[in-house]
Amino acid sequence: MDRYSEDELRAVVARYEATRAAALTERDEQLRVFHAAGWRPVDLQRITGYSRETIRQALRPEVRQAANLSRRKTPPQPPSDYRPYGDRKPYVVADALTALTGPTAGVVTLPRHLDWSGHAEYDLSRPARLSSMYKVVLTESGTVDDLNTWLDGDQLRRLWPTLWLPPGLRRLWEEAFPELVTVGTNAA
Structure with missing residues (x-):
């Protein structure tokens, strides 16, 4: 050299x-x-x-x-009023946590409008699959009926701190149900 x-x-x-x-x-x-x-x-x-x-x-x-x-040229920049998809996606929030009376045991198969992944079967005894199902239902539900049918209020409270959710969705749910925020701080 x-x-x-x-x-x-x-x-x-x-x-x-x-x-x-x-x-x-x-x-x-x-x-x-x-x-x-x-x-x-x-x-x-x-x-x-x-x-x-x-x-x-x-x-x-x-x-x-x-x-x-x-x-x-530099890559094109998004318009000044651009918002990421997660901020624009309409999310649904339940009317009350007590109205969430979905299954708590067994194997659940979500309908195609909620889970089109090909892995729509969830064994609720497996914690990872249970969390995955709750995330799918929370992010993909278009109606309160979907939430009431597939989620359980007590289970949601227990899982809430560990669910990986879009920030906008988490904020909406925590604004509607402040008890979810305290569940998260108590679990940490």
């Missing part, structure tokens, strides 16, 4: 870039000459093995310039 300097390495890269640019320019000029002599772009593509886009950019330098400029 001591025998060569950074400047020498930069010079190698600069020479390569200069010859590469010159070679591309020469190639494009030659392809334009062949095209002017009657060669069709499809034949140029077939014989050279270059892609259709490469041939198109070689024959029309303004296309290559536009493509290169578009690559250099």
Whole structure:
């Protein structure tokens, strides 16, 4: 490493870039000459093995310039009024925790409108599957009836601190049922 300097390495890269640019320019000029002599772009593509886009950019330098400029642009920014999907998604909140009288044991199969994953069967004796079912029902329910049918109020209170929920959904439920917040702080 001591025998060569950074400047020498930069010079190698600069020479390569200069010859590469010159070679591309020469190639494009030659392809334009062949095209002017009657060669069709499809034949140029077939014989050279270059892609259709490469041939198109070689024959029309303004296309290559536009493509290169578009690559250099910064990615588009969302509009100033953009809100993430989780903030826009309409969530449903139960009328009362006592109205949640869903199953507490056994194997439950959620209807397709709640769980279309192909794994809609939940063994409620397995804590991970129970939590997963509650998350699915809370995030995908479109009606209070869905909540009342598939969730149990006592079970929800017990699981609440450990459920991984979208912040907007958690906030709505905790505003409607402040006791869920105290359950979370007591469990921690």
